[in-house]
Amino acid sequence: MEQRIIAACDGASKGNPGPAAWAWVVADDQENPLRWEAGPLGTATNNVAELTALLELLRSTDPAVPVEVRMDSQYAMNAVTKWLPGWKRNGWKTSAGKPVANRELVVGIDELLSGRAVTFRYVPAHQVDGDPLNALADQAASEVAVSQQAAGTAYGTADMPVPAPARSTKSRTAAKGEATSGSTAGSTGRARSGATIRAKFAGRCHCGKPYAAKDMIAKNPNGWGHPECRVAPA
Numbered sequence: 001m002e003q004r005i006i007a008a009c010d011g012a013s014k015g016n017p018g019p020a021a022w023a024w025v026v027a028d029d030q031e032n033p034l035r036w037e038a039g040p041l042g043t044a045t046n047n048v049a050e051l052t053a054l055l056e057l058l059r060s061t062d063p064a065v066p067v068e069v070r071m072d073s074q075y076a077m078n079a080v081t082k083w084l085p086g087w088k089r090n091g092w093k094t095s096a097g098k099p100v101a102n103r104e105l106v107v108g109i110d111e112l113l114s115g116r117a118v119t120f121r122y123v124p125a126h127q128v129d130g131d132p133l134n135a136l137a138d139q140a141a142s143e144v145a146v147s148q149q150a151a152g153t154a155y156g157t158a159d160m161p162v163p164a165p166a167r168s169t170k171s172r173t174a175a176k177g178e179a180t181s182g183s184t185a186g187s188t189g190r191a192r193s194g195a196t197i198r199a200k201f202a203g204r205c206h207c208g209k210p211y212a213a214k215d216m217i218a219k220n221p222n223g224w225g226h227p228e229c230r231v232a233p234a
Contacts, residue, residue: 003066004068005027005065005066006027006029007024007025007057007061008069008070008131008134009050009056009057009070010024010073011051011141013046013048013049014044016046019146019148020040020041020042020044020049020144020145021041021142021143021148022035022046022049022053023036023039023053023079023137024037024060025140026057026157029206031132033160034152036136036140036153038143039052039081039143040145041145045084046056047073047076048105048164050071050073050076051075052150053107054069054080055108057069058109058118063112063115063116069120069121071122071134072122072124077120077122079106080110086202089140109233125138126138133193135163136163139163139212140152147204154161160214165188196227197217198215203224203225205225211226
């Protein structure tokens with residue numbers, strides 16, 4: 001039997017609310033990734049995506065084996081480690097007397113946590129030398145939020161997601177997604193047709209193949225895609 005499972009989970013929402021997805025990555029006790037899964041949520045908020053990621057991770061792991069869960073969502077972590085007991089005592093009302101948001105997901109997580117050894121570790125997202133498992137889950141959730149197609153080892157995907165480089169804080173212009181030299185473009189980038197820039201989010205070229213966040217992409221009559229596909233027919 002495995003002595004311990006190390007895992008990370010993450011959610012993504014492109015618009016909050018917007019196209020959303022959840023993802024998790026499971027590793028052995030030496031932090032070697034073993035398997036991963038990501039699923040689409042249609043239109044949802046980031047908080048829903050984060051909670052769903054934790055729910056799906058707990059469903060997919062053996063309750064008899066201790067698990068360390070790494071997350072970059074303070075909301076999701078606080079919901080199940082700090083606020084949940086008070087919500088239950090208050091009849092699923094917040095301290096302000098309002099109904100608990102996303103109650104169904106929180107209840108499901110609470111049931112899955114019962115009787116098992118689960119520890120939570122907060123890891124900041126998109127940091128240089130950050131947690132590699134969280135980076136994998138982050139990238140998987142981001143890609144599936146765009147594609148809205150389930151992915152992972154259970155679906156025959158042998159390779160792990162390739163995380164984008166940590167975000168630079170040197171340029172506020174790049175953070176805003178303006179299409180200047182060396183900046184990052186969003187889905188409605190401002191670059192002229194044919195310009196080559198870096199993608200803000202993962203997406204899918206009209207050729208059918210995906211591109212990752214921070215990959216070089218070019219605008220063409222069919223939208224954003226691989227530079228080599230900008231003159232290819234749709």
